[in-house]
Amino acid sequence: MQDAQQTDRSPHDRSYGLSGSAVYPETVDVHIRQLDPIPAPRYFIEKLPLDPDQIQVVMRSRQAIRDILHGQDDRLLVIVGPCSIHDPQAAMEYAGRLSQVQKDLEDSVLLVMRAYFEKPRTRAGWKGLINDPDLNGSYDICKGMWLARKTLTSIVALGVPTATEWLDPITPQYFSDAVSWGAIGARNTESQVHRELASGLSMPVGFKNATDGNVQAAVDSCYASAFEHRFLSINLDGQVISAQTKGNPDCHLILRGSSQGPNYSKSAVQKALAELQSSQLQEHSSEGLLIDAAHGNSGKDEQVEAQVVEELAQRLASGEKGILGIMMESFLVGGKQSPAPLEELVYGKSITDSCMSWETTRELLYNLADAVRLRRLHNTQGE
Numbered sequence: 001m002q003d004a005q006q007t008d009r010s011p012h013d014r015s016y017g018l019s020g021s022a023v024y025p026e027t028v029d030v031h032i033r034q035l036d037p038i039p040a041p042r043y044f045i046e047k048l049p050l051d052p053d054q055i056q057v058v059m060r061s062r063q064a065i066r067d068i069l070h071g072q073d074d075r076l077l078v079i080v081g082p083c084s085i086h087d088p089q090a091a092m093e094y095a096g097r098l099s100q101v102q103k104d105l106e107d108s109v110l111l112v113m114r115a116y117f118e119k120p121r122t123r124a125g126w127k128g129l130i131n132d133p134d135l136n137g138s139y140d141i142c143k144g145m146w147l148a149r150k151t152l153t154s155i156v157a158l159g160v161p162t163a164t165e166w167l168d169p170i171t172p173q174y175f176s177d178a179v180s181w182g183a184i185g186a187r188n189t190e191s192q193v194h195r196e197l198a199s200g201l202s203m204p205v206g207f208k209n210a211t212d213g214n215v216q217a218a219v220d221s222c223y224a225s226a227f228e229h230r231f232l233s234i235n236l237d238g239q240v241i242s243a244q245t246k247g248n249p250d251c252h253l254i255l256r257g258s259s260q261g262p263n264y265s266k267s268a269v270q271k272a273l274a275e276l277q278s279s280q281l282q283e284h285s286s287e288g289l290l291i292d293a294a295h296g297n298s299g300k301d302e303q304v305e306a307q308v309v310e311e312l313a314q315r316l317a318s319g320e321k322g323i324l325g326i327m328m329e330s331f332l333v334g335g336k337q338s339p340a341p342l343e344e345l346v347y348g349k350s351i352t353d354s355c356m357s358w359e360t361t362r363e364l365l366y367n368l369a370d371a372v373r374l375r376r377l378h379n380t381q382g383e
């Protein structure tokens, strides 16, 4: 980090590294207060590399997720963990607990830990560990990026695969090598920039329905991201590049409810599956969809969220098809608290959306695993 900070330039340097007298005119930066360079992605990757074992964890879990999405693996994908990570130590404790449960339930669920470092806000609020790691408005993005990569690689070192929301299109260059599953959130599901990004990402990517309940926007995203794109980006050295992607065949839909209410009912799932089927995605399409039990499906209430997961478990147990995975927001302690400097916070409790407690989560994970075993029985009996 020392090295990283030494590369900072004066905030008033308007030459942008241009040679000679080339200086940007006064028509720009009208609303810019300060521009602080941070090291390019390669610096972070070289300082915090993945070792061969960690690479295997990422590669194997990405393939297992693909297999679930394409009907080659009948386990349930469960994306579970805090709404956001604000305290790497608590996140590591959570990851340790998850890895124990994964060992028990390996035959029926694939657990992938939510490791969310960027939060899209409806209006205003703390925007995540990368943006403000000290939780005090000092916005040390360089430190935040370092902590995010360090936390991710440490979680992977425990053998736990990670999931994150891709919010800023530059961020993936800093740590996508350590991520097994990505989401494009409800607020960005119709964004061309995010569809282009997803088309080049190396992991399966889920698109959430929009905050107003529009499912078609996310279906269109799965379609658009399956094709190749060319767009502006940066490379590992931070140079601006014209990127050419191949298209991502593993994009899928996530039903997360909306301002109109929940959309996890059997009929909502059937309707969404029909939309997916008519989207001409047959070639790449997944065998179903994921349901986010939090957000609009629970009204951000962790007790309702637990009931939603229970209901989904019952439906899986009765043989319902099309639900490939479930997302749950959960942390060590249930509920949520207002953001504040770390020493003032309750350890292991969310500072964004309400999360289910570890005890509730653990019980639900075992219930989901039982439900998947029963679903398996239904499927073999139906053959």
Ligand SMILES: O=C[C@H](O)[C@H](O)COP(=O)(O)O
Pocket: 083, 119, 120, 121, 122, 123, 124, 125, 295, 352, 353
């Ligand atoms: O998942 C987290 C939140 O739902 C999302 O960031 C929006 O939060 P907000 O509506 O509190 O801004």
Ligand SMILES: C=C(OP(=O)(O)O)C(=O)O
Pocket: 083, 116, 120, 165, 184, 185, 186, 187, 208, 256, 292, 295
């Ligand atoms: C912000 C999130 O979800 P959504 O995009 O559904 O609001 C999230 O999962 O953290």
